[in-house]
Amino acid sequence: MSQPSTGPVVELRHFSKWYGDVVAVADLSFELGPGVTGLLGPNGAGKTTTLKAITGLLHPSQGEALLFGRAISGDPMLYRAIGVVPDGDRLYPRLTVHSYVRLHAELHGLPKPGLAADRAIAEVGMEALAGRRLKGLSKGERQRTKVAGAIVHQPSLLVLDEPMTGMDPGQRARFIELIRLIADAGVTVLVSSHILGEVERLASQILVLVGGRLAASGDFHAIRDLMDDQPRTVVVRAGNARALAPGLIALPTTVAVEVDGDAIQARTRSVEAFATELPRLARAQGITLREIRTTDESLEQVFRYLVGRR
Amino acid sequence: MKGAPVVFRFSLGQLLAGRRLLVTGLLTTFPLVVPALLAAGSGRDPAGFTLDLFRALVLPVLLPVVALTFSTTTLGAEVRDGTVVNLMLKPIPRPGLLAAKYLAGVLATLVVLLPALAAAHLLAARGLGSTTLLAGMLAATTVGTLTYCALGVLLSLLFARALLVGLAYALLWEGALVSVAPSASSMSVRGYAEGVLASILTRSGLDFPARLGPLSATLLALVVTLLALVLAVRRLERMDFR
Amino acid sequence: MSELPAGAIYDRGYRHYDGPREGRSRRMQAIVTAGIRRCLGLKRNWKTKVVPFALLVGAFGPVFAFIGIRLLVGESVGQFLGYGRYLGIVALVLLLFAATAGPELLCPDRRQHVLALVFTRPVTRADYLAAKLAALLLVIGLVALVPLLVLFVGNTLTAPRAATYLREHAGDLGRILFAGGVLTVFYATVSLAVASLTERRSLATAGLLGTFLASSVVANIIFFTATSFPGRRWLTFLSLQGLPARFVDWVFGEAAPPGSLAAEAGFTGPAYLAALAVLTALALALLAWRISRLEP
Numbered sequence: 001m002s003q004p005s006t007g008p009v010v011e012l013r014h015f016s017k018w019y020g021d022v023v024a025v026a027d028l029s030f031e032l033g034p035g036v037t038g039l040l041g042p043n044g045a046g047k048t049t050t051l052k053a054i055t056g057l058l059h060p061s062q063g064e065a066l067l068f069g070r071a072i073s074g075d076p077m078l079y080r081a082i083g084v085v086p087d088g089d090r091l092y093p094r095l096t097v098h099s100y101v102r103l104h105a106e107l108h109g110l111p112k113p114g115l116a117a118d119r120a121i122a123e124v125g126m127e128a129l130a131g132r133r134l135k136g137l138s139k140g141e142r143q144r145t146k147v148a149g150a151i152v153h154q155p156s157l158l159v160l161d162e163p164m165t166g167m168d169p170g171q172r173a174r175f176i177e178l179i180r181l182i183a184d185a186g187v188t189v190l191v192s193s194h195i196l197g198e199v200e201r202l203a204s205q206i207l208v209l210v211g212g213r214l215a216a217s218g219d220f221h222a223i224r225d226l227m228d229d230q231p232r233t234v235v236v237r238a239g240n241a242r243a244l245a246p247g248l249i250a251l252p253t254t255v256a257v258e259v260d261g262d263a264i265q266a267r268t269r270s271v272e273a274f275a276t277e278l279p280r281l282a283r284a285q286g287i288t289l290r291e292i293r294t295t296d297e298s299l300e301q302v303f304r305y306l307v308g309r310r
Numbered sequence: 311m312k313g314a315p316v317v318f319r320f321s322l323g324q325l326l327a328g329r330r331l332l333v334t335g336l337l338t339t340f341p342l343v344v345p346a347l348l349a350a351g352s353g354r355d356p357a358g359f360t361l362d363l364f365r366a367l368v369l370p371v372l373l374p375v376v377a378l379t380f381s382t383t384t385l386g387a388e389v390r391d392g393t394v395v396n397l398m399l400k401p402i403p404r405p406g407l408l409a410a411k412y413l414a415g416v417l418a419t420l421v422v423l424l425p426a427l428a429a430a431h432l433l434a435a436r437g438l439g440s441t442t443l444l445a446g447m448l449a450a451t452t453v454g455t456l457t458y459c460a461l462g463v464l465l466s467l468l469f470a471r472a473l474l475v476g477l478a479y480a481l482l483w484e485g486a487l488v489s490v491a492p493s494a495s496s497m498s499v500r501g502y503a504e505g506v507l508a509s510i511l512t513r514s515g516l517d518f519p520a521r522l523g524p525l526s527a528t529l530l531a532l533v534v535t536l537l538a539l540v541l542a543v544r545r546l547e548r549m550d551f552r
Numbered sequence: 553m554s555e556l557p558a559g560a561i562y563d564r565g566y567r568h569y570d571g572p573r574e575g576r577s578r579r580m581q582a583i584v585t586a587g588i589r590r591c592l593g594l595k596r597n598w599k600t601k602v603v604p605f606a607l608l609v610g611a612f613g614p615v616f617a618f619i620g621i622r623l624l625v626g627e628s629v630g631q632f633l634g635y636g637r638y639l640g641i642v643a644l645v646l647l648l649f650a651a652t653a654g655p656e657l658l659c660p661d662r663r664q665h666v667l668a669l670v671f672t673r674p675v676t677r678a679d680y681l682a683a684k685l686a687a688l689l690l691v692i693g694l695v696a697l698v699p700l701l702v703l704f705v706g707n708t709l710t711a712p713r714a715a716t717y718l719r720e721h722a723g724d725l726g727r728i729l730f731a732g733g734v735l736t737v738f739y740a741t742v743s744l745a746v747a748s749l750t751e752r753r754s755l756a757t758a759g760l761l762g763t764f765l766a767s768s769v770v771a772n773i774i775f776f777t778a779t780s781f782p783g784r785r786w787l788t789f790l791s792l793q794g795l796p797a798r799f800v801d802w803v804f805g806e807a808a809p810p811g812s813l814a815a816e817a818g819f820t821g822p823a824y825l826a827a828l829a830v831l832t833a834l835a836l837a838l839l840a841w842r843i844s845r846l847e848p
Contacts, residue, residue, distance in 0.1 A: 057395060057551040074547070079401040086399075090392045094327070103320060107400040109312030149396075337762070341770045348778040359777050367769045375762040382754065473754035474603060474652060477761060482644070 007069055008032055009157050009188045010054055014063035017049050024049040025212045027063070032190060036183045038203030039192040042307060045209040047192040048087055051161050054190070055084045067157065080108065083150035085143070087161040093135040097126055097145050100134060104149040120152040124178060140171035147178065157188045164198055176202050208306050215306040230305055231255045231267040234274055237291040238262065238282065247281040248274070262290075314406035317397055321384050321414035326421070334379075334422050338372055342430040349434045356435040357443050357516055363434075364447050364507075365518075368427065369500050373454050374480035376422055381415035381462025382472040389467070395551055408463070408543050415459045423451055446510035454503035457531045460538035461499070467545045496522065502531040579675055580683040587687030590660075591653040603652055610645040611695045612702070614638070619706035635700050635728055636804030639735070640797055642699070646739060647764055647793065649695050650688075654743025655756035657684050663751045667846060681843045688740040696739070697732035704728060731803040735796050738828050745835035748842035767792040775813045788817035789827045799824040 008031035015028040025046040041047050052058040053065045056072035056079075064071055067078055092100065101120055105113035121130050124144040134142065143163055150158060160179075164172050179202055183189045193199050199206060206223070208216040216223045238244055241264045249257045253270040268274040271294060282289050342363065349359045385408075388394035397407060431444050438444075458480070465472035484498045501520070505527025508520035522530070593600035615638075639646075661667055670680065704725055711717035746763075747756040771790035778784060788794065791813065798814050801807065802821020808814035 052551070055399060057398065059548065059550060076403055077401045079399055082399070084395075084399045086392075086395050088392050090395055092324075092393060092396075103316070104396070104400075106316040107313045107397065107402065109401070337759075341766050345770055345774045345777065348774050352778040352780050354777050354779070359773075362777075363773055366773060367766060371762060371765045371769060375758055379755065379758045383752075387752075470599070471603065471754065473758055477758060478648070481761065481765070482648075 009034065009068060010190065011066040011069070012050070012054070012063065013066070015050070015053055015060050015065055016062040017046075017053060017058060018061050023212055025053075025209075028209075028212075028214055029063075030207060030214060030217055032188065033205075034186070034188045035205060036179065036189040036191065036203045038199035038206045039190060039209065040196070040199055040206055041192075041194065041209035041215075043194060046212040047194075047209055048161055050209065051086075051159055051190070051192055055082065055086075055159055057086075080153065081156045083153070083155035083158045085146045085150045085158070085160040085163050087165075089142075091134045091142060091146070094133060096131055096133050097121060097137070097148075098130040100145060101148045101152055105152045108153040110153060116152050117148075120148040123151065123181075124148045125174070139166035140168070140175070143167065143175065144178070151182065151187075155187065157190070158182060160189070160191045162192055162194070164193065164195065172198060210307055231269050232271050233295045234266050234268060234271065235291070235293050235295055236264040236266065236278065236289065238264070239288040239290070240285070243285055244278070244281055244287060247285075248278065251277055313400050313402035314410045317402065317407055317410035318414050321411055322417055325380055325384055325414060325418040331422070334376065335426070338376060338422050339426040339429065341367060341372070342426045343433060346430040346434040350436050357440045360431050360434050360439070360443060360447070361516060361518060363430065364427075364450075365504075368423075368447070368451065369454065369503055370481075370485060373423065373451060373503070374458055374484075374499075375477065377415070377419045377455050377458035378462045378473055378476040378480065380418045381412070381459035382466040382476060384415045384418075384466075385411045385463055386466025386472050389551070390470070392552060398551060404547050405543050408539065408546055412459060412463050412539060412542075415463065416455055419455045419459060420452065423455070424448055427451060440514060440516070442510060442514040443516060446507045446514075449510060450503040450507035453506045453528065453531050454499055457499045457502060457535045457538075460535040460542070464538040464542040464545070467542055467549065496526065496530055499531070499534070502527045502534075506531075576674075576679065580679050580686075583670075583675070583680065583683035584687045584690070587657050587684055588691055591656050591687070591691045604649070607645050607649045607652075608695065611642050611649075612699050614641070615699045615703045615706070618703070619710065622706070622710045635703065635724065636731075636800050636806045638700065638703065639696075639731060639800045642695070643793065643797060646692070646695055646735065647761070650692055650739035650743040651757045651760040651764075652753075653691050654688055654740070654760070655747040655750075655753040657688055658744060658747040659751055659753040659756060662846070663753075677843050677846065681839065685740060685744060685839075688744060689736055692740050692743075693732070693736045696736045697729070700728045700732060727803050731800050734799065734825065734828060738796060738832050741832045741835040741839065745839040745842075748839050764792045768794055772813050775816070785817035785819070788813050788819060789824075792831075795824050795827050795831070799828060 010032035012028050012030055016026050017024045028046075028050060039047050039050065049058065053060055054067065054072070056065075056076075059073055066072075067082065070078060072078055092103075095103065098117055098121065102113050102117040105116040105120075110116045118127075118130075121127055124147050126141065126144050126148060129137065129141060134145065137145065143166075147160075147163070150160075163179075164175055167175060176198060179189060179191065191199065191202060200220075205218060206216070206220050207214065208223075236244070239262070241262050242259050245257050245259050245264060248254055248264070248266055251268070251273060253268050253273045255267040255269060257267075258265040266274065275292070278292070279289070281287075345363060346360070349356065385394070388397070427447055428444065431439055431447065458476075461479075462472065462476055465476050469475050480499070484500045487498050487501075501522050504518075504520040505522030505524060508518045508522075509524030509527070511518045520527070589595050592604045593602075661670065671677075704721070707721070708714050708717050743760060746760050747753075750756050750759070768791040771787045771794070774790075775784055775787045788798070794814060798808060798819075799821060802824065
C-alpha cells in the first residue's frame with residue numbers, strides 16, 4: 001500500500017487528553033518518519049493514551065492526531081494503511097490462528113484472504129501452530145498472532161503497544177528480529193515500551209513521555225549528548241596512564257579520575273574538552289594512547305535522567 | 311463496504327455458536343410447542359388459543375428477552391471484552407459496521423423465534439390453520455424484533471448493564487403501561503407489534519383489540535428503530551474505546 | 553554539637569508475616585462482606601448503585617409512605633393492604649432483585665478469572681458456596697423481610713396503645729418472619745443456581761426472569777386451554793412466580809384470586825410450601841454440583 005502523501009507519517013499537534021480532572025497527556029506535539037521509533041515512558045506516562053489517539057481509538061480533548069496528513073476519526077479508510085497491535089488480550093478465544101488472521105484479511109477486503117493469512121502467519125513464524133485455537137497458545141504465540149493480523153494487509157505504518165509484555169527473553173529476541181525485518185521492508189514502526197533494553201536494540205529514534213508530557217525526542221545518543229550537566233564516563237588505556245592523570249584532573253570540567261594499571265576511568269562534564277586536552281597531554285609526555293571510549297551511553301542513563309529531572 | 315458483510319457473518323456466528331443456538335432454541339420452543347400440543351387435543355379453537363399464547367407469552371416475555379439478549383450482546387460484549395477494536399481498526403464505515411451488528415442480532419432472534427412460533431401454530435391447528443393468523447404473528451414478531459434490537463444495540467453502547475435496562479423497560483414499563491395507561495401505547499414496542507397484528511387480523515374475523523392503528527404502529531416502529539440506530543452510530547463514532 | 557548516635561542498619565526488606573492469622577470464619581466473613589458490597593453497589597461508583605437502590609426504593613417506598621400517612625392522618629387509615637398483599641405487590645421487585653444480585657455474586661468471579669486467587673487461600677468450595685449464599689440471603693432478606701418488619705413496627709408505634717397492639721398482633725410478626733424467610737431462601741438458592749450455569753451476568757439474569765415469567769404464563773395458558781387434560785390441576789406448580797405467591801396467601805390467610813389457576817387447582821398452602829422446598833433442594837443440588845466443578 002503506498003502512502004497517500006509525502007510528509008510525516010504520524011503527526012501530533014498539541015494533543016491533549018483529559019478525563020475529568022485527570023490529565024493523561026498534555027500538549028504533545030511530534031512528527032514521526034520512517035524507521036522504528038520507540039515510545040518510552042514509565043507506567044502511567046500516557047503511552048497507551050497517545051497510541052490510542054494515533055490509531056483513532058480515542059478522541060483528543062484538544063489538538064489533533066494526523067496520519068498521512070489526515071485526521072483519523074471520521075476517516076476509517078485510513079486503516080487500509082495502518083496495522084495495530086493493541087495492548088491486552090482482545091483475541092477471540094475459539095478461533096484458530098489461521099481463522100483469526102484470515103478474519104483480519106477479510107475485514108480489510110483483501111481479494112485472497114486465505115493466502116494473505118498464510119503469508120502473514122509465515123512471516124511471524126507461526127506456520128506450525130496455524131491450526132491451533134487461540135485459547136491454548138502461550139503469550140508470545142498470541143502476540144505474534146496479533147502481529148500477523150496487523151500486517152496481513154501490508155500496511156505502511158505499524159503501531160505496537162507494549163508488545164513484549166509477558167514474553168520470556170528468547171521470545172523477546174525473536175520478536176525484535178521480526179520487527180526489524182518488518183521495518184527493513186519499509187514499514188514505519190512505532191513501538192511503545194517501558195523496557196529500555198528492548199527499545200535500545202530496536203529503535204533508532206525515541207520519544208520519551210513522562211507524566212503526560214514529552215520529555216525528549218530524537219536519537220538517543222544525541223539526547224545523551226544534550227544532557228551536559230551529567231558527567232560522562234570515559235575510559236582511556238595508555239602506555240603510562242598514571243602520568244596522564246594529573247593533567248586530566250587539572251581540567252575544570254573533569255569531575256573524577258581513577259587509575260587502575262594501564263587504564264584511566266575519568267568522569268567529565270565535557271567530553272569535548274576532555275577529548276581536546278587528552279591528545280595534547282599524551283603528545284607532550286610522549287605517551288601512546290591505545291583506547292578511548294565513553295561507556296555510559298545506555299538508554300537507561302538517559303531515561304533515569306529524564307524521569308528524575310522533574 | 312467490503313468489510314461490513316464479513317462483520318455480519320462473523321457476528322451471527324458468534325451469537326449462535328456452540329450450544330447457544332441449541333439452548334436458546336430449546337428454551338424458546340419448549341414453552342410454545344408443549345402448550346400447543348396439549349391444546350390440539352383439547353378441542354379449543356386453535357386460532358383463539360394461538361392468539362392467546364402469542365399475546366400472553368411471546369409478545370410480553372419471549373420476544374423482548376430473546377431480542378434484547380442477542381442485540382445487547384452482539385456489540386456490547388465485544389466492547390466490554392475489548393475485542394471490538396479488531397473491528398474498529400479496519401476500513402469499514404461506521405454506519406455499515408453498526409448495521410452489520412444490528413442485522414446479526416435481528417437475524418439470530420428471528421432464527422430462534424419464528425420457527426418456534428410457526429411450529430406452535432401448526433401443531434395447535436393440526437395443519438395449516440388460519441394462514442392470516444400465522445402471517446400476522448410472524449409479521450408482528452418481525453416488527454417487534456427490528457425495534458427491540460435497535461434499542462438493544464443503542465443501550466449496549468450506553469450502559470454496562472444494557473440487558474438489564476432493556477428488560478426493565480420491556481417487562482416493567484411496557485407491562486405496567488398495559489394495565490395503567492392504555493393511551494401511552496405509542497411508547498411501547500409491544501404496542502407497535504400488537505398494532506401490526508391487529509391490522510392483519512381485521513379481515514379474518516379474529517378479535518384482537520389493539521390501541522394503535524396499523525399506520526401509526528408501523529410508522530412509530532420505523533421511527534423508533536431508525537432513531538435508535540442513528541444515535542447508536544453517533545455514539546460509536548464518538549466514543550473512546552478502552 | 554551533640555554526639556552522633558551509634559549507627560544502625562535496619563533490615564527493611566521483605567518480611568514474612570508472623571502475626572496472628574484469623575481463622576476460617578473470618579475468611580468466610582470476608583467473602584460475605586464483599587458479596588454484600590457488590591450486590592448493593594456500596595463503595596463503588598454511582599452507576600453500580602442505580603439498580604439495587606432503585607429496587608430498594610421500590611420495596612421500601614410504599615412502607616415509609618404508608619407510615620407517614622398514618623402518622624399524619626391517624627388510625628382511621630386502617631391497616632395497610634396487609635402484609636400478604638404487600639408481599640404480592642413487591643414480588644416483582646423481589647424477583648428482579650434476586651435475578652440481578654445472584655449473578656452479580658457468582659458470575660464476575662468466573663468471568664474475571666479471580667477464582668484462582670480465591671482458591672489459593674484455604675477456602676474450600678463448600679465454604680465459598682456457603683459464604684456466597686449467606687451474602688445473598690442477607691441481601692434478599694433486606695427486601696423480603698425488612699420492609700415488612702418496618703411496617704409492623706410502624707403499625708405498632710402508631711397504634712393507640714402499642715403494647716396491646718403488639719400482644720394482639722404477635723402472630724403477624726411470626727407470620728412475617730416465616731413467609732419472608734421462606735421466600736428469601738427460595739429466591740436466593742434458585743438465583744445462585746442459575747447464576748452458576750454461566751459466566752455472563754446478563755444471561756443469568758435474562759434466564760431467570762424469562763423462566764419465572766414464562767413458566768407462569770405457560771401454566772396458565774395450558775390450564776385454561778387443555779380442559780380435558782388429566783391432572784391439569786398440577787399445572788399450578790409449574791408457575792414459578794405463583795408458588796411463592798400462593799404460599800404467602802396461605803400464611804396470611806388470604807385466598808387465591810377467584811377463577812385463577814390456583815383457585816381452580818385447589819391445593820392447600822402446605823402443598824406450595826412443599827413445592828418451594830423441593831425446588832430449593834434441587835437448586836441447592838445443582839449449585840453444589842456446579843461449584844464443585846469450578847475450575848480456578
